[in-house]
């Protein structure tokens with residue numbers, strides 16, 4: 001199968017130039033369609049045994065082994081929690097018999113709003129976002145808690161045509177997140193036409209057994225008429241358990257989407273303790289906040305060339321009689337691929353880097369609930385995106 005070219009995958013063919021040209025078929029009743037969309041769309045609830053709708057009862061043994069292996073991590077986690085609970089009797093709080101919980105992987109091309117949607121569903125920022133494609137570089141779990149349900153969202157890197165070894169690794173992460181999943185959310189932005197990149201992803205999804213929800217993102221950017229045409233295009237693309245239009249920036253239909261997803265995950269005890277909203281480590285969050293601040297206002301290849309890693313965090317000696325927690329020294333390295341990029345990131349007399357420090361420090365201090373001294377170093381790691389050794393050092 002031919003992978004669409006970069007231009008096809010990116011803005012070009014999907015961008016909305018002069019409006020969507022797709023005509024509504026004559027037999028479609030726009031009013032009726034609009035009505036069902038406004039109501040939050042049609043979802044088929046998961047069967048009570050928690051299996052996907054197209055689970056094949058006649059799997060042969062080899063298939064069964066493969067399927068079991070794919071499901072094992074998820075199942076192991078569930079079993080472990082159940083057993084620990086039964087044995088020790090203290091890990092899990094009581095949960096209702098009809099409690100639902102499961103993994104929801106969010107996929108789509110770069111820049112379609114996956115991370116913004118994840119944050120909106122969680123209700124707090126767990127993933128950084130930016131107007132540049134390929135912002136997310138690892139699978140990020142965000143947990144949505146409700147009285148009778150828990151959704152473990154997995155925000156993934158944008159699926160794209162890889163140009164570098166990093167790109168290949170990012171796509172592998174997406175495929176990994178699709179291998180153990182209860183529901184797939186496929187994001188398609190309302191302000192771009194369905195293009196070859198989307199169709200490629202849709203074809204990949206044929207292999208995935210879990211129910212799929214098409215989420216049309218960024219509805220605030222288009223008129224109702226355009227949205228309806230887009231929804232029809234999406235509807236024609238495949239078999240969806242539901243199609244939900246949302247706007248993550250103004251919170252429209254986010255609650256409705258959560259309800260649809262809860263109906264699709266299986267009956268299960270909670271998978272994460274109450275109150276956990278992500279499994280991102282402190283250091284990862286710090287590095288990501290710095291990268292987000294550094295991405296603001298940079299163009300061309302620079303966003304791709306930028307990587308950030310926490311080098312060291314040390315606590316200062318408390319001052320005599322000090323009541324507040326002592327200052328934390330946070331040392332962070334920013335890597336770029338060329339010296340010319342280094343100069344851009346640092347800015348005139350260090351002004352840009354200072355700005356990056358001020359903005360990210362505010363977020364870091366809020367997260368840690370204490371004051372930090374943030375020390376940023378910009379280093380050149382030549383062509384790190386294609387250097388296996390450097391990729392390894394940077395955690396890819």
Ligand SMILES: Nc1nc2c(ncn2[C@@H]2O[C@H](COP(=O)(O)OP(=O)(O)OP(=O)(O)O)[C@@H](O)[C@H]2O)c(=O)[nH]1
Nearest residue numbers: 110111112113114115116129130134135136158248
């Ligand atoms: N107007 C509008 N903009 C949105 C919405 N959701 C996301 N955006 C913007 O779209 C851009 C991309 O958002 P992200 O959430 O970073 O997209 P992503 O799909 O996670 O991107 P990658 O991580 O690069 O794959 C950002 O500038 C967001 O502010 C929305 O509902 N409405």
Ligand SMILES: [Mg+2]
Nearest residue numbers: 114115135136
């Ligand atoms: Mg993202």
